[in-house]
Amino acid sequence: MLELVDIHTYYGESYVLHGVSMAVGEGTIAALLGRNGMGKTTTIRSVIGFTPPRAGVVRFRGKDITNLKPHRIAKMGIGLIPQGRNILPSLSVKENLTVAARRRGRETDWSLDKAYSQFPLLEQRAHLKGDLLSGGEQQMLAIGRALMTNPDLLLMDEPSEGLAPKIVRDIGIIIGQLRKQGLSILLVEQNLPLALSVSDYAFIISKGKIVFESDAAELETNEEVKERYLSATK
Amino acid sequence: MKKIGLALLVVGLLVSLGLVSPTQKSFAAEPIKIGAILNYTGPAAMLGPLFKNGIVMALEEYNSQIAGRPLELIVEDAAGSPNVCLEKARKLVERDKVKIIIGPLMGDAQLALGPYLANKGVLATGLYCAMFELTKYQNWLIYPTTALGLTLPLGWYAADKGHKTMVMIIADYAGGHAFMKGVRTGFEEKGGKVVQEVLVPVGTADFGPYISNLKNADCVAFFVPNTGDSSRLVTQYKEFGVKMPLYGTTLAADLPEHVMKELGDKVVGLQGQALYIWSLDNPVNKKWVKAMEKRFGKTPGGLANNSYCITSSILAGLKATGGDETFSKLWPAVLKVKMDTPQGPLAYTKEGVALANGYIVEAKRINGRYSWDPIKVYPAVRDPRLK
Amino acid sequence: MENLVINLLNGLSYGMVLFLIASGMSIVMGAMNIINLSHGVLYMIGGYVGWTVAVKLGAPFALGLLAGGLAAGLVGLMLERGFLRFLYKQPNEQVLLSFGFVYILSNLSLWVWGGWPRMPFTAKFLSGSFEILGRAYPKARFATIVFGLVLAGILWWLQDRTRVGAMVRAGMDNKEITMGLGINLERLFAIVFFVASFIAGLAGVIGAQLLGVYNALGLEILLLALIVIIVGGVGSIQGALLGGILIGLVDAFGKALFPRFAMFTMYFTMIIVLLLKPRGLFGRKV
Numbered sequence: 001m002l003e004l005v006d007i008h009t010y011y012g013e014s015y016v017l018h019g020v021s022m023a024v025g026e027g028t029i030a031a032l033l034g035r036n037g038m039g040k041t042t043t044i045r046s047v048i049g050f051t052p053p054r055a056g057v058v059r060f061r062g063k064d065i066t067n068l069k070p071h072r073i074a075k076m077g078i079g080l081i082p083q084g085r086n087i088l089p090s091l092s093v094k095e096n097l098t099v100a101a102r103r104r105g106r107e108t109d110w111s112l113d114k115a116y117s118q119f120p121l122l123e124q125r126a127h128l129k130g131d132l133l134s135g136g137e138q139q140m141l142a143i144g145r146a147l148m149t150n151p152d153l154l155l156m157d158e159p160s161e162g163l164a165p166k167i168v169r170d171i172g173i174i175i176g177q178l179r180k181q182g183l184s185i186l187l188v189e190q191n192l193p194l195a196l197s198v199s200d201y202a203f204i205i206s207k208g209k210i211v212f213e214s215d216a217a218e219l220e221t222n223e224e225v226k227e228r229y230l231s232a233t234k
Numbered sequence: 235m236k237k238i239g240l241a242l243l244v245v246g247l248l249v250s251l252g253l254v255s256p257t258q259k260s261f262a263a264e265p266i267k268i269g270a271i272l273n274y275t276g277p278a279a280m281l282g283p284l285f286k287n288g289i290v291m292a293l294e295e296y297n298s299q300i301a302g303r304p305l306e307l308i309v310e311d312a313a314g315s316p317n318v319c320l321e322k323a324r325k326l327v328e329r330d331k332v333k334i335i336i337g338p339l340m341g342d343a344q345l346a347l348g349p350y351l352a353n354k355g356v357l358a359t360g361l362y363c364a365m366f367e368l369t370k371y372q373n374w375l376i377y378p379t380t381a382l383g384l385t386l387p388l389g390w391y392a393a394d395k396g397h398k399t400m401v402m403i404i405a406d407y408a409g410g411h412a413f414m415k416g417v418r419t420g421f422e423e424k425g426g427k428v429v430q431e432v433l434v435p436v437g438t439a440d441f442g443p444y445i446s447n448l449k450n451a452d453c454v455a456f457f458v459p460n461t462g463d464s465s466r467l468v469t470q471y472k473e474f475g476v477k478m479p480l481y482g483t484t485l486a487a488d489l490p491e492h493v494m495k496e497l498g499d500k501v502v503g504l505q506g507q508a509l510y511i512w513s514l515d516n517p518v519n520k521k522w523v524k525a526m527e528k529r530f531g532k533t534p535g536g537l538a539n540n541s542y543c544i545t546s547s548i549l550a551g552l553k554a555t556g557g558d559e560t561f562s563k564l565w566p567a568v569l570k571v572k573m574d575t576p577q578g579p580l581a582y583t584k585e586g587v588a589l590a591n592g593y594i595v596e597a598k599r600i601n602g603r604y605s606w607d608p609i610k611v612y613p614a615v616r617d618p619r620l621k
Numbered sequence: 622m623e624n625l626v627i628n629l630l631n632g633l634s635y636g637m638v639l640f641l642i643a644s645g646m647s648i649v650m651g652a653m654n655i656i657n658l659s660h661g662v663l664y665m666i667g668g669y670v671g672w673t674v675a676v677k678l679g680a681p682f683a684l685g686l687l688a689g690g691l692a693a694g695l696v697g698l699m700l701e702r703g704f705l706r707f708l709y710k711q712p713n714e715q716v717l718l719s720f721g722f723v724y725i726l727s728n729l730s731l732w733v734w735g736g737w738p739r740m741p742f743t744a745k746f747l748s749g750s751f752e753i754l755g756r757a758y759p760k761a762r763f764a765t766i767v768f769g770l771v772l773a774g775i776l777w778w779l780q781d782r783t784r785v786g787a788m789v790r791a792g793m794d795n796k797e798i799t800m801g802l803g804i805n806l807e808r809l810f811a812i813v814f815f816v817a818s819f820i821a822g823l824a825g826v827i828g829a830q831l832l833g834v835y836n837a838l839g840l841e842i843l844l845l846a847l848i849v850i851i852v853g854g855v856g857s858i859q860g861a862l863l864g865g866i867l868i869g870l871v872d873a874f875g876k877a878l879f880p881r882f883a884m885f886t887m888y889f890t891m892i893i894v895l896l897l898k899p900r901g902l903f904g905r906k907v
Contacts, residue, residue: 048801074803086798090790090905099787100802149803277837280736406881435884439832439841440635442762443876443883446627462738462835469741470831475750475757496676496740 001026001153001184002047007056009039009046016042017053018208024153024201029175029185031199031216033192033230039208040188041083044157047186048080049073060153075102079151083158083188085138089131093122096130096141101148108181115144118174136167143174153184160191172198192230196220204229265306266552266559268293268545269326271337272361276314277460278339281537285361287530288541289336291522294529296549301557305549312338316346323347327354333559334548336541337361341381341409344368355561357568359544362487362537365412366619369585373561375568377544378509378577378590381412382419383617385483387592388455388507389420391610392481397421397452399429401478403444403467405458406433413457413483419618421455434458441470448476455481464488465497472500482506486595486606487536494597494604501597501604508595510536510577511606519576534576543575543590547582578613584621589614623754628877629870630753634762636869637769638831641824642842643849644776644861645817651856651905652793653810655705656715657697659722660821661843662730667693667822668834669730672739675826682744689826690819696726697818701811727839738835747830761830768827772820776858789813793856793905848887852894854901863902 002024009017016039024030032040045051047058049070058066065073074080088096094112103109116123119140125133133141139159146154156175160168168191175198178185189195195216196202202219204212206229212219219225270289272282286309298305308330310322319338326332327350335351338344339361345368351358352371359375360368363384368374378384392400400421404414418428430449434441436459445467448454454476458467464485471480482488486508494501512523512533522542526534534542551568552559569582578591592615595606646660667689675685700722708714743761750757780786791799792806800806825834832838845868853864868887875886894902 050797050801070797070800071803071805074801080798080801082798082801086795088791088794088798090794091787095787095791099784099791100799100804102803145802279731279836433881437841440631440872442631442635442759442831443628443873444880446631446756447624447877447880460738462833465738465740466833469833470759473750473759473761493737493740 001028001061002186003057003059004043004047005057005059007043007046007053007058009042009051009053011042011051016208017046019056020046020205020208020210022203022210022213024184024186026184027179027182028200029179029187029198031195031202032186032188032205033190033195033202034205035230036190038205040205041157042208043205044080044083044155044186044188047073047155048078074100074149074151077150077152079146079149079154081142081146081154081156081159083161085135085142087130087133087138087141089129091130092127093130093133093141094126096145097122097148100145102150104150106150109150110147112148115148118147119144136163136170139163139167139171143171147178151183153186154178155186155188157188158190159187160189160194168194192226263303265304266300266557267306267308267330267332267334268548269323269330269332269335270307270309271312271319271322271326271335271343272309273314273339274311276312277462278312278314280461281339282311284535284537285337285339285541287526287534288538288543289545291526291529291538292542292545292549295546296553300549300552303557308332312340312343314340316340316343319343320346320350323350327351327356333357333561333564335359336544336548341365341412342407344374345408348374357548357559357561357564359548361544362484362540363413365408366617369587369620372586373565375544375547375582375586375588377540377547377588378580379588379592379615380416380617380620381409382416382619383587383615384509384592385413385416385457385507386420386615386617387594387610387612388481388483389417389422389426390424390612391505391507391594392417392421392453392455393424393426395453397426397479399427399451399453401430401432401448401451401454402428403432403434403441403448403454403456403458405436405463407436407459409459410436410457414455416617417455417457417483438463439466441467442474445471445474445476448478451478453479453481455483457483461488461490461493465493468497468504469500480504484508485597486511489597490535491533491604499599502599504597505609506595508536508593508606508608509590510539511593511595511608513605514577514593514608516574516576516578518574522576539575539577543577543580543588546573546575547571547580547588578611581614583616587617587620589616591615623756624877626754627756627758628873630758630762630766632870632873633866634765634769634831634869635872636866637765638824638828638865639845639849639868640769640773640862640865641827642821643846643853643865644773644858645820645824646846647850647853647855647857647861648780648789649814649817650850652789652813654709654712655701655814656712656719657700657705658716658719658843659700659726659839660697660818660846661841662723662726662839663693663697663818663821664825664828664842665730665834665836665838666696666726667825668829668838669734669739669825670822671826671829672742672834673734675744676739676742682742682747686823686826690822693822693825694815694819697821698811698815700818701814705814706807706811723839723843727836730839731836734834734836736836739829739833741830741833743830765827765830772823773858773862776820777862780858785809845887848891850901852891852901854898854904856905857903860901860903867902 007020199216274282334357363381364376366380485506550571554567555563592612593608594610598607670692671685671689674688747761849864853860876883
């Protein structure tokens with residue numbers, strides 16, 4: 001579904017990604033793990049086109065999307081759930097959901113009704129301005145917003161950040177449901193238990209390079225790697 | 235050899251700097267330079283060419299030469315700014331070496347030039363009146379009279395028509411006050427009383443609010459500068475259905491025929507004072523209008539008349555001095571000039587202010603053509619402050 | 622009493638013209654972060670073209686209105702597509718460039734329409750006045766109030782009740798995220814710019830009923846628009862409407878009550894609003 005081949009990305013003058021290569025298989029969830037500042041979000045930004053790579057190739061469904069504009073990349077079927085939620089404050093909950101919505105003509109398409117039944121809390125708050133919601137509600141809204149574009153691939157950047165444990169559990173359940181529905185997901189997370197519980201495959205990035213990759217189950221039992229690259233992130 | 239070469243170099247340098255001329259040019263062939271500062275850009279942009287026509291016509295009547303010296307006209311753009319006018323004046327006096335400058339038009343620019351031109355001994359003129367204050371420099375020709383003098387006839391006329399009270403709408407700047415002071419002076423001289431003065435800031439686009447709040451009087455007199463403001467005021471005045479008769483100053487200049495046509499019936503019946511109308515019925519004017527139409531392809535108005543009369547006075551003075559433009563000789567010669575101009579008889583007071591006719595005109599539509607019709611003349615109008 | 626009503630109407634009619642000119646500029650500033658100083662010249666071009674169509678060619682006023690809007694819209698679009706869009710992140714350059722266009726377009730207008738000002742003009746059925754409380758009031762001014770309110774309604778509806786409006790507001794909130802959701806903001810912004818310019822052109826013809834058209838309008842109107850935007854806040858129709866009405870009323874009552882200082886009432890208002898609400902009355906939380 002998604003392939004990154006030897007990506008080198010700069011953020012301003014800062015050389016952040018030093019040749020990142022990874023992939024997300026169709027219908028699978030790949031976790032991208034690592035400490036703060038190692039390049040996780042930059043990787044997401046490189047895929048969606050906010051900070052395009054200076055070298056290397058990004059392929060989505062076999063097509064080269066490396067230097068396309070973000071809106072075109074998104075339209076091809078990639079849904080973005082950015083770090084920090086980034087709800088649009090001038091828009092109501094309903095507008096946040098519908099503003100970017102796209103249909104693909106399938107029976108299983110996400111619609112406003114479907115989104116409301118998945119996230120009933122949002123229907124209750126439909127006419128409130130987006131920034132009046134709690135953190136957990138905003139996360140639901142961000143997920144719903146991306147789903148409304150009916151993507152094939154979701155880019156989720158730290159969905160559990162700043163949320164209470166119960167909400168985090170709910171998010172885990174939702175992610176699992178999305179996977180069952182056939183979505184592919186690239187999940188950036190610092191919450192290791194959450195990431196490993198939902199993912200099929202895991203990549204660890206350190207100082208802009210992929211230093212380890214394996215099945216999620218295998219990583220779960222690999223204390224040495226976890227200690228080396230992921231400690232102080234629990 | 236070296237010394238000759240050096241001498242040659244020095245001489246060549248001096249010649250090229252114009253400090254020494256190889257042949258002594260005869261005084262007679264050296265041109266008399268006349269400077270003019272006219273508006274080609276800025277809010278009065280359309281007026282520059284009209285003034286220039288009058289100047290050119292006067293020059294050509296003398297075959298562009300006096301006493302064997304060619305007359306050279308150097309025109310600069312006033313650009314609607316006193317600062318720019320001062321720069322241009324400096325350039326004319328110091329680089330072009332003129333001793334005569336015609337214009338600028340605007341009062342604030344004239345005041346800015348006052349001290350400088352007096353200092354340099356340049357014969358200065360306005361283009362359409364000028365303020366009495368300039369007479370203190372004793373080098374300004376003011377035609378056809380001071381700003382106050384220009385509008386005296388309107389004040390007299392309002393009183394002569396039997397009005398006892400008046401409201402005045404005045405553009406709030408030096409020129410505006412000067413013009414309307416004449417109306418008030420004339421009106422009060424004949425027993426009238428001004429009951430309200432509405433000061434409108436320069437650049438007011440919408441007079442509506444002012445018009446809505448005028449007190450009741452026998453008549454309303456106004457001055458706002460330039461075509462845009464005058465026409466808007468007249469239009470808005472009519473739109474609000476104000477019943478008091480409206481009198482304008484400088485209307486004939488501000489609202490030429492093509493503008494009257496656009497205003498249509500709103501302007502018909504409007505009365506005001508004018509210094510010149512093309513239809514004035516005297517032999518000098520009839521001849522002049524024909525000549526102007528032939529030369530420039532359009533009927534002249536007050537602006538061309540002004541610049542023409544001013545220039546003609548100066549040229550008559552130059553003729554009297556035998557082509558000598560030094561100020562101490564030229565100035566008294568011009569003051570002695572008496573001539574019949576297109577707008578009537580012309581003479582000068584010893585302050586340099588002209589004594590000319592003041593006309594009352596009315597906007598009429600005759601056979602589909604709009605014009606200002608002279609309905610009364612006040613001869614040799616004189617600002618009461620003059621000696 | 623009649624005086625109060627007349628002054629009120631004067632203020633509202635003038636205020637509507639101000640609203641029209643400020644609304645486009647404010648939305649462009651809020652959505653695209655573009656400071657377009659040539660907005661005032663677009664107003665003037667609209668007025669001139671409207672004059673040419675409605676007065677010189679004698680066509681119906683409504684046609685002149687449409688023509689003025691289209692002319693301004695097209696010129697504005699050319700400016701944005703050809704020049705301003707390359708300067709999205711450079712406000713200083715935008716100011717310089719758009720100011721340069723003020724001079725270029727003003728001089729072009731001078732060349733095309735000459736230096737003589739155009740007289741106020743309006744539709745035939747709107748000339749003349751009708752009676753309000755025993756006083757005559759020009760029909761055209763009244764029509765201006767109505768027109769302004771209708772347009773305000775349409776624009777507000779577009780802004781707050783349509784998906785396109787939501788997209789624009791989203792772009793104002795967070796340009797990057799909005800694009801990341803698949804919305805083509807570049808194309809949307811070009812449309813917004815066109816609409817803003819179109820409205821400026823409409824404003825030029827509407828305003829011409831009261832003020833006529835003349836060459837100095839480009840900068841005069843710009844100044845007024847900026848004051849309205851500062852008072853009303855950037856980026857919303859409501860802000861432009863309230864700002865315009867407030868300034869219009871302040872101006873009208875100022876001229877009625879203290880004519881000599883009427884010039885300053887606008888600036889006083891602006892200062893007071895800035896002290897109380899630095900972002901303007903309806904400024905966006907940015």
